Amino acid sequence: MELTATPDPESVPPFFEVIADAPFVAETRLVDWNLGDTDRPTLLYSITGDEAAFREAIERTGIPVSWDVTTIDDGRFYCYLRVDPVSQLATVLEAASTEGLVVVKPVVYRDGSVTARLVGESEVLQSVLRSMPSIVEIDVRAIGEHAGGRTDPLAALSERQREVLEVALEMGYFQQPRRVTHADVAERLGCASSTVSEHLQKAQAKLVRAAVADVRETEPRQ
Numbered sequence: 001m002e003l004t005a006t007p008d009p010e011s012v013p014p015f016f017e018v019i020a021d022a023p024f025v026a027e028t029r030l031v032d033w034n035l036g037d038t039d040r041p042t043l044l045y046s047i048t049g050d051e052a053a054f055r056e057a058i059e060r061t062g063i064p065v066s067w068d069v070t071t072i073d074d075g076r077f078y079c080y081l082r083v084d085p086v087s088q089l090a091t092v093l094e095a096a097s098t099e100g101l102v103v104v105k106p107v108v109y110r111d112g113s114v115t116a117r118l119v120g121e122s123e124v125l126q127s128v129l130r131s132m133p134s135i136v137e138i139d140v141r142a143i144g145e146h147a148g149g150r151t152d153p154l155a156a157l158s159e160r161q162r163e164v165l166e167v168a169l170e171m172g173y174f175q176q177p178r179r180v181t182h183a184d185v186a187e188r189l190g191c192a193s194s195t196v197s198e199h200l201q202k203a204q205a206k207l208v209r210a211a212v213a214d215v216r217e218t219e220p221r222q
Contacts, residue, residue: 001125002142005092006113008135014061015083020109022057025049026158028109035097045079046072046106048158054079095131100124110159115141156206164189164199173200 019028026048034042067081096103101124104117172179182193
Protein backbone atom coordinates (compact mmCIF):
# COMPACT_ATOMS: atom_id res chain seq x y z
CA MET A 1 0.00 0.00 0.00
CA GLU A 2 1.27 3.46 -0.90
CA LEU A 3 -0.09 6.40 1.05
CA THR A 4 0.49 10.10 1.51
CA ALA A 5 0.03 11.62 4.95
CA THR A 6 -0.52 15.37 5.30
CA PRO A 7 -0.61 16.71 8.86
CA ASP A 8 -2.45 19.86 9.86
CA PRO A 9 0.08 22.69 9.28
CA GLU A 10 -1.04 24.34 12.51
CA SER A 11 -0.19 21.24 14.54
CA VAL A 12 3.17 20.11 13.18
CA PRO A 13 6.36 20.69 15.19
CA PRO A 14 8.95 23.14 13.81
CA PHE A 15 11.27 20.27 12.87
CA PHE A 16 8.68 18.79 10.49
CA GLU A 17 8.27 22.16 8.80
CA VAL A 18 12.02 22.28 8.19
CA ILE A 19 12.35 18.85 6.58
CA ALA A 20 9.01 18.73 4.76
CA ASP A 21 7.97 22.24 3.81
CA ALA A 22 10.86 24.69 4.07
CA PRO A 23 11.57 26.80 0.95
CA PHE A 24 15.25 25.84 1.09
CA VAL A 25 14.53 22.07 1.04
CA ALA A 26 13.44 20.55 -2.28
CA GLU A 27 12.99 17.03 -0.93
CA THR A 28 13.76 14.97 2.15
CA ARG A 29 14.06 11.18 2.24
CA LEU A 30 14.08 9.15 5.43
CA VAL A 31 16.52 6.46 4.32
CA ASP A 32 17.07 4.58 7.58
CA TRP A 33 16.07 4.57 11.22
CA ASN A 34 16.50 2.78 14.52
CA LEU A 35 13.45 2.61 16.76
CA GLY A 36 15.12 0.42 19.37
CA ASP A 37 14.98 3.30 21.82
CA THR A 38 11.39 4.41 21.23
CA ASP A 39 11.77 7.35 23.61
CA ARG A 40 14.57 8.77 21.46
CA PRO A 41 14.55 7.24 17.96
CA THR A 42 17.53 7.66 15.64
CA LEU A 43 16.78 8.85 12.10
CA LEU A 44 18.90 9.26 8.96
CA TYR A 45 17.67 11.62 6.23
CA SER A 46 18.98 12.30 2.74
CA ILE A 47 18.12 15.89 1.86
CA THR A 48 18.21 17.91 -1.34
CA GLY A 49 18.44 21.62 -0.62
CA ASP A 50 20.47 24.43 0.91
CA GLU A 51 22.69 22.85 3.56
CA ALA A 52 23.64 26.10 5.30
CA ALA A 53 20.02 27.25 5.60
CA PHE A 54 19.03 23.81 6.88
CA ARG A 55 21.68 23.88 9.61
CA GLU A 56 20.51 27.29 10.78
CA ALA A 57 16.86 26.19 10.83
CA ILE A 58 17.57 22.99 12.78
CA GLU A 59 19.49 24.95 15.40
CA ARG A 60 16.50 27.25 15.83
CA THR A 61 13.98 24.43 16.34
CA GLY A 62 15.63 22.99 19.43
CA ILE A 63 13.88 19.64 18.78
CA PRO A 64 16.70 17.13 18.15
CA VAL A 65 18.58 15.72 21.13
CA SER A 66 21.65 15.42 18.92
CA TRP A 67 22.24 15.86 15.21
CA ASP A 68 24.91 16.02 12.54
CA VAL A 69 24.98 16.98 8.85
CA THR A 70 27.32 15.41 6.27
CA THR A 71 27.68 16.74 2.73
CA ILE A 72 27.04 14.26 -0.10
CA ASP A 73 27.66 16.66 -2.98
CA ASP A 74 26.54 20.11 -4.07
CA GLY A 75 22.94 20.51 -2.95
CA ARG A 76 22.63 17.13 -1.21
CA PHE A 77 23.48 16.08 2.33
CA TYR A 78 22.70 13.58 5.08
CA CYS A 79 21.17 14.54 8.40
CA TYR A 80 21.62 12.12 11.30
CA LEU A 81 19.67 12.89 14.43
CA ARG A 82 18.06 11.64 17.60
CA VAL A 83 14.82 13.24 18.70
CA ASP A 84 12.47 13.50 21.63
CA PRO A 85 9.29 12.91 19.59
CA VAL A 86 6.26 15.10 20.18
CA SER A 87 2.97 13.25 20.63
CA GLN A 88 2.09 13.11 16.93
CA LEU A 89 5.50 11.74 15.93
CA ALA A 90 5.43 9.27 18.81
CA THR A 91 2.11 7.90 17.52
CA VAL A 92 3.49 7.51 14.00
CA LEU A 93 6.66 5.80 15.23
CA GLU A 94 4.60 3.44 17.35
CA ALA A 95 2.50 2.57 14.29
CA ALA A 96 5.67 1.95 12.23
CA SER A 97 6.73 -0.59 14.85
CA THR A 98 3.50 -2.59 14.51
CA GLU A 99 4.12 -6.33 14.41
CA GLY A 100 3.69 -7.69 10.88
CA LEU A 101 4.29 -4.32 9.19
CA VAL A 102 7.19 -3.40 6.91
CA VAL A 103 7.83 0.23 5.96
CA VAL A 104 9.64 0.25 2.60
CA LYS A 105 12.52 2.70 2.45
CA PRO A 106 12.79 5.54 1.62
CA VAL A 107 9.97 7.58 3.13
CA VAL A 108 9.65 10.80 1.11
CA TYR A 109 8.88 14.24 2.56
CA ARG A 110 7.77 16.87 0.07
CA ASP A 111 5.47 19.92 0.07
CA GLY A 112 4.27 19.38 3.64
CA SER A 113 3.34 15.73 3.10
CA VAL A 114 4.93 12.33 3.69
CA THR A 115 4.69 9.49 1.18
CA ALA A 116 5.40 5.92 2.28
CA ARG A 117 4.93 2.37 1.09
CA LEU A 118 3.72 -0.18 3.61
CA VAL A 119 3.72 -3.96 3.31
CA GLY A 120 1.64 -6.26 5.49
CA GLU A 121 -1.57 -8.22 5.77
CA SER A 122 -4.80 -6.32 5.26
CA GLU A 123 -5.71 -6.38 8.94
CA VAL A 124 -2.33 -4.93 9.90
CA LEU A 125 -2.55 -2.13 7.34
CA GLN A 126 -6.07 -1.22 8.43
CA SER A 127 -4.93 -1.12 12.05
CA VAL A 128 -2.10 1.26 11.15
CA LEU A 129 -4.48 3.57 9.29
CA ARG A 130 -6.86 3.66 12.25
CA SER A 131 -4.03 4.53 14.63
CA MET A 132 -3.01 7.70 12.77
CA PRO A 133 -3.69 10.96 14.66
CA SER A 134 -6.84 12.83 13.65
CA ILE A 135 -4.75 15.85 12.62
CA VAL A 136 -3.18 13.77 9.82
CA GLU A 137 -5.04 13.48 6.51
CA ILE A 138 -4.39 10.11 4.85
CA ASP A 139 -4.60 9.58 1.08
CA VAL A 140 -4.21 5.93 0.04
CA ARG A 141 -2.67 6.24 -3.43
CA ALA A 142 -2.26 2.59 -4.36
CA ILE A 143 -3.05 -0.89 -3.06
CA GLY A 144 -1.53 -4.02 -4.51
CA GLU A 145 1.21 -6.61 -4.39
CA HIS A 146 4.65 -5.48 -3.32
CA ALA A 147 6.96 -5.26 -6.34
CA GLY A 148 10.08 -6.43 -4.54
CA GLY A 149 13.14 -4.29 -5.06
CA ARG A 150 11.59 -2.25 -7.86
CA THR A 151 10.48 1.28 -7.09
CA ASP A 152 8.57 3.92 -8.99
CA PRO A 153 11.23 5.87 -10.96
CA LEU A 154 9.16 9.05 -10.59
CA ALA A 155 9.63 8.85 -6.83
CA ALA A 156 13.21 10.02 -7.37
CA LEU A 157 12.02 13.33 -8.81
CA SER A 158 11.26 16.45 -6.84
CA GLU A 159 7.73 17.82 -7.13
CA ARG A 160 8.91 20.62 -9.42
CA GLN A 161 10.91 18.25 -11.64
CA ARG A 162 7.88 15.99 -12.00
CA GLU A 163 5.65 18.96 -12.85
CA VAL A 164 8.02 20.24 -15.55
CA LEU A 165 8.43 16.74 -16.98
CA GLU A 166 4.67 16.12 -17.12
CA VAL A 167 3.95 19.48 -18.78
CA ALA A 168 6.75 18.93 -21.32
CA LEU A 169 5.40 15.47 -22.12
CA GLU A 170 1.84 16.78 -22.47
CA MET A 171 2.95 19.58 -24.82
CA GLY A 172 4.91 17.25 -27.10
CA TYR A 173 8.45 18.08 -26.07
CA PHE A 174 9.49 14.43 -26.30
CA GLN A 175 7.81 13.72 -29.64
CA GLN A 176 9.79 13.26 -32.86
CA PRO A 177 9.95 15.78 -34.35
CA ARG A 178 9.79 17.89 -31.20
CA ARG A 179 6.62 20.03 -31.12
CA VAL A 180 7.67 22.58 -28.50
CA THR A 181 10.80 24.22 -27.10
CA HIS A 182 12.03 25.00 -23.61
CA ALA A 183 10.60 28.48 -24.09
CA ASP A 184 7.13 27.08 -24.84
CA VAL A 185 7.16 24.91 -21.72
CA ALA A 186 8.51 27.82 -19.67
CA GLU A 187 5.68 30.07 -20.85
CA ARG A 188 3.10 27.49 -19.75
CA LEU A 189 4.74 27.14 -16.34
CA GLY A 190 5.49 30.83 -15.88
CA CYS A 191 9.22 30.41 -15.37
CA ALA A 192 12.49 30.94 -17.26
CA SER A 193 13.63 28.70 -20.13
CA SER A 194 16.84 27.99 -18.24
CA THR A 195 14.78 26.70 -15.31
CA VAL A 196 12.89 24.30 -17.57
CA SER A 197 16.16 23.12 -19.12
CA GLU A 198 17.72 22.51 -15.70
CA HIS A 199 14.72 20.59 -14.34
CA LEU A 200 14.38 18.44 -17.48
CA GLN A 201 18.07 17.57 -17.48
CA LYS A 202 18.01 16.56 -13.82
CA ALA A 203 14.75 14.63 -14.23
CA GLN A 204 15.99 12.73 -17.27
CA ALA A 205 19.28 11.90 -15.54
CA LYS A 206 17.44 10.50 -12.51
CA LEU A 207 15.09 8.44 -14.69
CA VAL A 208 17.97 7.00 -16.71
CA ARG A 209 19.86 6.05 -13.54
CA ALA A 210 16.73 4.40 -12.14
CA ALA A 211 16.14 2.48 -15.37
CA VAL A 212 19.74 1.25 -15.52
CA ALA A 213 19.64 0.20 -11.86
CA ASP A 214 16.40 -1.69 -12.49
CA VAL A 215 17.92 -3.53 -15.45
CA ARG A 216 20.96 -4.49 -13.40
CA GLU A 217 18.75 -5.86 -10.63
CA THR A 218 16.76 -8.02 -13.04
CA GLU A 219 19.70 -9.32 -15.10
CA PRO A 220 20.58 -12.96 -14.38
CA ARG A 221 23.77 -13.31 -12.38
CA GLN A 222 26.65 -15.01 -14.21
